[in-house]
Amino acid sequence: MAQVVVERRSIDVIPDEERHGTAFSQFTLWLGANLQITTVVTGALAVVLGGDVVWSLAGLLAGNLLGGAVMALHSAQGPRLGLPQMISSRAQFGVRGAVVPLVLVVVMYTGFFASGSVLAGEAVGELTHLGPVPGIVVFALVTAVTATVGYRVIHALGRVASVVCALAFVYLGLRLLSRADLAHLAHQHHFTPPMFLLAMSLSASWQLAFGPYVADYSRYLPRTTSARATFGWTLAGTVLGAQWSMGFGVLVAATAGAAFTDDQVGYVVGLGGTGLVASVLYFVIALGKLTVNVLNTYGGFMSLVTGISGFRGQRVLSQRGRTAYITGIMIAGTAVALAGRSSFLDSFADFLLFLLTFFTPWSAINLVDYYLLAKERYDLPALSDPDGRYGGWRWDALLVYAVGLAAQFPFLSTGFYTGPLVASLGGADISWIVGLVVPAVLFAVLGSRRALPARPSPAAAGTPGAAARPGPVAD
Numbered sequence: 263m264a265q266v267v268v269e270r271r272s273i274d275v276i277p278d279e280e281r282h283g284t285a286f287s288q289f290t291l292w293l294g295a296n297l298q299i300t301t302v303v304t305g306a307l308a309v310v311l312g313g314d315v316v317w318s319l320a321g322l323l324a325g326n327l328l329g330g331a332v333m334a335l336h337s338a339q340g341p342r343l344g345l346p347q348m349i350s351s352r353a354q355f356g357v358r359g360a361v362v363p364l365v366l367v368v369v370m371y372t373g374f375f376a377s378g379s380v381l382a383g384e385a386v387g388e389l390t391h392l393g394p395v396p397g398i399v400v401f402a403l404v405t406a407v408t409a410t411v412g413y414r415v416i417h418a419l420g421r422v423a424s425v426v427c428a429l430a431f432v433y434l435g436l437r438l439l440s441r442a443d444l445a446h447l448a449h450q451h452h453f454t455p456p457m458f459l460l461a462m463s464l465s466a467s468w469q470l471a472f473g474p475y476v477a478d479y480s481r482y483l484p485r486t487t488s489a490r491a492t493f494g495w496t497l498a499g500t501v502l503g504a505q506w507s508m509g510f511g512v513l514v515a516a517t518a519g520a521a522f523t524d525d526q527v528g529y530v531v532g533l534g535g536t537g538l539v540a541s542v543l544y545f546v547i548a549l550g551k552l553t554v555n556v557l558n559t560y561g562g563f564m565s566l567v568t569g570i571s572g573f574r575g576q577r578v579l580s581q582r583g584r585t586a587y588i589t590g591i592m593i594a595g596t597a598v599a600l601a602g603r604s605s606f607l608d609s610f611a612d613f614l615l616f617l618l619t620f621f622t623p624w625s626a627i628n629l630v631d632y633y634l635l636a637k638e639r640y641d642l643p644a645l646s647d648p649d650g651r652y653g654g655w656r657w658d659a660l661l662v663y664a665v666g667l668a669a670q671f672p673f674l675s676t677g678f679y680t681g682p683l684v685a686s687l688g689g690a691d692i693s694w695i696v697g698l699v700v701p702a703v704l705f706a707v708l709g710s711r712r713a714l715p716a717r718p719s720p721a722a723a724g725t726p727g728a729a730a731r732p733g734p735v736a737d
Contacts, residue, residue, distance in 0.1 A: 269412025272579040273567050275642055276344040281484040285491035287417055288337060289499035291479055292472075294423030295557055296503025297431055298550030299381045303526055304468050305508025306515035308461040310523055315516050316451035321461025322508045326501045328462070329469030332625050332698075334497040335633070336473045340480030341487040342638055345645070346564040347477035351624070353640050354631045354705075355663070357572045357648040359655040363624045363663065364569035367474045368591075370621070371562035373613055374471070375405070375555055375595030380603045382551035384527040389544040398599050405552060406592040409559040410585055413482055416556055423553040424499075430534075430546040435510060437533050442517045450516065456689035463691050468504060470694070473625045475561030489638075562591045572648070612677040619674060622697030623666025627659055627705045635709045658708045666701030670694070 271280070308318035336347055343350060348367060351360040379398045387397025408415055480492055514522050514529070522529045531543045566587055567579055579587075632638060644650035670693035672681040684691065 267411065267414055268581075269414065270581070271413075272584060273346055273349055273564065273571060274578050276482050278485060281341075281344070281482055283417070283483050285480075285483065285487055285495045287420075287483070287495075288480055288492060289495040290424040291417055291420035292496055292499035293503040294420040294427060294550070295554045296500055297423065297427035297507055298554055299385075299527060299530065299547050300378055300551065300554070301468065301504055301507035302511035302514065302530065303381070304464055305511030306522065306526075307464055307511075308457075308508075309512050309515035311457075311460060313457040313461055314450035314452055315447045315512055317453050317458050318461045318512050319509055321458040322465040322512070323505055325462035325465030325467075326469060326504045326508070329466035330497050330501045330504070332629065333469045333472045333476055333500060334493045335629050336625070337476040337480050337496040338489040338493045339632060339638075340477035341483040341485055341492055342489065343477070343640060343642070344481050344485070345477070345642070346481065346568060347473070347475050347561075348565050348568045349645055350477070350632065350640065351568075351628060352572065352645045353636065353652050354627050354656060354659045354709075356653045356656040356659075357646065357650075359653075359657075359660055361569040361572055362660060363474070363620070364565050366620045367565040368562050368569070370471060371475070371558045371565065372591060372595045372598065374558040375402075375562065375591065376598035376602065377613065378551045378555040378558065379405075379596060379599040381527055382548050382555065383599065383603070385531075385544040385547040385551070388527075388531075389541060389548065394603070395600065398596060398603070401548065401552070401555075402592050402596040402599075405555045405559055406588050408552065408556045409563065409588050412560070413479070416479065416560060419553050419556060423549055424503075427546055427550045427553075430543065431506060431510065434530065434534055434543075437535075438510070438513055438517070441533075442513060447513065447516055454688075456687070456691075459690040459692060463694055465504060465508060466694055468508075469500060470621050470625060472500065472557075473621060473628075475557065475564060478561055478564055479557070559588060559591055559595075563587045566591070571646075575646070575648075616674075616676050619667060619670050619693060619697065622670070622694050623663050623701040626666065626698050626700075626702040627662060630702050630705050631659075631709055634706060659705065662701050662704045662708060665704060666697055669700045670697045 305318075305322055308322060309315065313321070339347070339350060348360065348364055351363060354360075355362060379402055382401045383398030384394050385397070386392070386401045387394040390397065390400070392400070408419065476496065480487075480496070483492065514533075518529055527544075527547060530547070531540050534540065534543045563584070567583075571579075632640075641651050644652050648654035671679075672683040673687070673691065673693040673696055674681045675684045675689065675691040675693075681693070
């Protein structure tokens with residue numbers, strides 16, 4: 263079958279005959295998506311906000327491993343279901359009830375689009391000599407075109423970025439280490455629980471924010487792809503890429519101070535050199551941001567279509583409709599980027615930490631339902647039928663989600679809100695831990711009363727394309 267470069271699928275099930283690739287593709291995609299300047303800034307925040315070097319690195323690693331494991335469990339759903347990630351939320355929240363977390367998902371990805379465009383726009387502006395504002399606009403246009411082409415070009419971009427950005431980070435790391443006083447940095451290891459948990463929260467929120475769209479990029483893998491392989495390669499790529507970039511950010515913030523916080527892109531490029539080297543590094547920064555911003559645009563588009571189609575009964579989307587949705591996300595994200603670029607670092611810190619409040623309960627509910635209650639089996643046609651097995655609104659899941667949100671607020675600490683129990687914990691923010699545990703336990707209890715999908719008939723099990731026909735998903 264000839265390869266189709268421009269993607270035709272959106273929220274519909276991927277038939278077996280269109281499945282392709284191996285689980286290793288998840289490693290290159292998520293490695294490339296994390297080797298970029300915004301991940302560096304995220305790691306740097308652990309030091310900027312008061313942490314030391316050693317325990318910031320340890321906290322970031324703990325958060326990347328824990329958050330990355332949750333994210334990789336979502337990724338493993340892709341080959342089995344052949345659907346975008348948020349479509350599966352209809353099994354928990356209802357075909358229409360899934361719009362509640364979906365609205366927040368779209369806001370999140372628009373925000374990530376904006377924050378990514380600020381840093382990438384600086385790089386594009388320097389590279390083209392147009393300045394930061396035209397740079398943001400040019401970058402946004404390239405992002406939208408790439409997202410419109412779709413799945414194949416996204417994975418190709420990830421493969422290129424994983425190599426190019428890795429080489430650049432090796433070079434920048436060597437340059438940084440040649441300037442840094444390693445003995446002095448190694449002695450910065452005064453452990454304080456609030457700062458350790460802050461570092462964990464920063465990296466965990468980074469990983470958990472991928473959860474609502476991670477299966478979008480594994481859904482074309484053959485149905486026979488091992489769930490363990492999909493999980494393992496996703497986890498390896500995202501943890502390696504994020505910890506590498508965040509660790510670099512910690513060292514940069516500890517050695518450069520205000521020189522980095524005042525101009526993140528300029529400092530990193532200056533660290534590498536001038537002239538041709540600087541131009542190459544500006545290109546690498548733009549490439550890294552393009553990789554992840556395409557994911558944010560594509561994921562936001564999928565989430566927006568999923569939410570609207572639940573009310574319209576829509577199962578497929580035209581190319582014109584695809585372009586319109588992506589253009590809308592681009593315009594909204596670009597407007598936010600242009601409006602907020604002057605206060606990027608402080609706004610981004612609060613934005614990242616606040617995201618945890620809304621997406622840890624969703625992850626907990628989705629994973630408990632998929633792995634523990636439904637046993638990895640959903641009635642796929644019913645996911646588009648508000649009168650079917652999953653109904654229009656699942657009030658038990660929405661109630662658990664609301665309780666999960668409310669349970670976090672006493673423990674939440676951000677620049678614009680601090681919960682009443684934060685001070686008694688020494689300033690530590692443990693809201694994301696509460697947001698995982700409370701809804702997981704509640705939904706496991708309430709959800710166990712639901713009737714589980716029946717096993718498929720012998721004729722359907724293992725039959726190519728069986729999941730695209732009415733009836734439960736096949737093994």
